[in-house]
Amino acid sequence: MSGAVEGARGGGASAFDPSQGAAGGHNPWLIAVVVSIATFMEVLDTTIANVALRYISGTLAVGADEASWVVTSYLVANAIVLTASSFIAKRYGRKRFYLGCLALFTASSLACGFAWNLESLLLFRVLQGFAGGGMVPISQSILADSFPPNKRGQAFAIFGIAVVVAPVVGPTLGGWLSDNFSWHWCFLINGPVGLLAFALVSMLVQEPKAAIEERRRLKRQGVRLDVVGFLLVATFLGSLEVILDRGQTDDWFASNFIVGFTIVCVLAFCLMIPWEMTRENPILDLRMVATRQFGSCFLVMMATGAILIATTQFLPELLQSYYGFTATWAGLALSPGGLVTMMMMLVVGRLSSLVQPKYLIATGAAIVALAMWDLTRLNPDSTFWFFAWSRIYIGLGLPLIFIPITTASYYGIPREKTDQASALINVARNVGGSIGVSIAQNVLAFREQFHQSRLVEHVVPSSPGYQQAMEQATRFFSSAGGGAVAARERAIAWIGQQVQLQTAYWAYIDVFFALMLISLAAVPLALILRRVKL
Known part of the structure; x- marks a missing residue:
């Protein structure tokens, strides 16, 4: 029995x-x-x-x-x-x-x-x-x-x-x-x-x-x-998406637009919890999210969505803005990782019937974290294959998370609730992606300001390094013609440009470090999953 x-x-x-x-x-x-x-x-x-x-x-x-x-x-x-x-x-x-x-x-x-x-x-x-x-x-x-x-x-x-x-x-x-x-x-x-x-x-x-x-x-x-429940959930998720997407652009809570949506989001969330928990047929079965098994899967899928969407958006942006790639070549830098992902999906599909999901997920999260750490080595001389290889590493790790977490999320779920489980897991991926992009945008903006303020401290006339750079740059531009005054102006502009470039590189390094921490957070969540019958 x-x-x-x-x-x-x-x-x-x-x-x-x-x-x-x-x-x-x-x-x-x-x-x-x-x-x-x-x-x-x-x-x-x-x-x-x-x-x-x-x-x-x-x-x-x-x-x-x-x-x-x-x-x-x-x-x-x-x-x-x-x-x-x-x-x-x-x-x-x-x-x-x-x-x-x-x-x-x-x-x-x-x-x-x-x-x-x-x-x-x-x-x-x-x-x-x-x-x-x-x-x-x-x-x-x-x-x-x-x-x-x-x-x-x-x-x-x-x-x-x-x-x-x-x-x-x-x-x-x-x-x-x-x-x-x-x-x-x-x-x-x-x-x-x-x-x-x-x-x-x-x-x-x-x-x-x-x-x-x-x-x-x-x-x-x-x-x-459950119309009331649907409106509350829709209001909460819709407001959250708008806040996450527009927060950085509109200067967060300095904007009445963001403050208004935040109030609506919080009210909808506070009303949604008791309403959904007391309905016989709720639009969103929050009790599933509160369980150890499904709740852990939900959080890990959020982290997976954050890594997947954030890297997919920010790597092409970095390549086009600071490495001179066209839109086509920026996309091609991600392609080798996609091929590796396809092959790994088939391998992991086999492994998932032999190895407990929690071990596969923890391994995958650790590999993705290492891939994010590898991206922190970027510099002005980084090549196409540096970014392509980083995406290959991500392509090795993500399938080890995605397939087992999907399989594990259905464990213990009765047949009549499979649609509900599917919806919640995909909400986690979407919301996680928005949160990942929002975190990356904010880290990029704040760390650009931080690094610029630190670098500018050394770009002063009394600095020996600044004087040496000015002298060399002025000499270079003078050799190109245009007169001493024009050469000096071009040298000042060139130094300012270099400061901006260095600021951007350091800020992107911080973005990838933050994404590494998100991936590492998925490791303990994976290890608390229950053993499933393979």
Whole structure:
């Protein structure tokens, strides 16, 4: 009897009934590939527009500050709909909801490509975010219901390739399309891929019998969407996303805009906790987050999202701003890491059925921490391959975190709560990514000020080092012609430029050090996870 109970809780393969799965009579590995196509397309759009922002701002005649909302609007909408995706899928049908999201995502992607001004682009990006937010967790649920527990690790390896590699491919593809064609193609390419994915899902994926029975039960009982809970969660997450994204730009609490959103965010959070904890069918099952197993997985996924999104955004920015890389070459610097990640996903998929998840996660977090530490060695002479190798190291570590944490998060979760678990894990990844970017932005800004103030202390006429540098620079510019006065002015400007460059390098070093600490924090969290039945 105890073995049966353990299997029912997700610990053994004996509890799995293939007839109840989403694959039906089809090969479950084919289902894994099909849902991963749509997931890859959705996650790709979280980063593909990052390197195209300067093209967007130029074409639509808006400032860079306004253009950044193209990224923010997508993330906010994505995080909000994640909370409701579980209930909507159960109440109205998982396959029906998934196909609806896929159709809306494809249509809104095409609309983004034909946007005529910033307002229309933001509207279509919000619709795209809403649709995308429903696709990823349902994809995970389809996988969880298509494979027995002892095979889920290998299935999530294919899914993990989409989620982890897509943000890496995004900057490369977006940069190449923007440099050689137009930023519009960053969105238009989703059209044919979306149509293909829609056709394949329609033909191959079926509604699990357990899901059909659950939908009928909810309908008989008259269970409705927790509208109040959804509004509170949406307000909390939406406000948090805006605060994290706009805080640094608007000088945090010196801005009435940020103060207002902070008040709204705190009030929504304080009201959300008691409301959700007392509902029979809450929009967000906070009790799951409070458990040792799932709560630890939630926090580790936040740290993973922080590392993945922050490095994907800041490395291309560093390469374009201070190393003279084009958008295409900045994206290519991340590509070797993406290839390593794909190979490692398959290896880790095998390992996950042999080694306890907590040991794999701890190892992966330690490798990523070492990769972040390696990036602190950057200097003005760093080459393309220095950054490419750093990304390769990250590519070795992230799969060791991502696949086991996804597998471990389902351990002990009953079948009827797999959609809820998927939604929460993806909320953790999105929110963690926003927090990681916000931390990196703040470290970069504050440490630039710090290092500049320290370096400027030595750039004074009485300093022997300054005098020597001035003399050498003046002599160099004099040899180029233009007269003594002009040479001296150019020497002063050159010294100022060098101070700014050194300030930036040191600030980026501090950013990577902070990300190293975030990765290290995931190690003890991983080690407190429970042992699972492999």
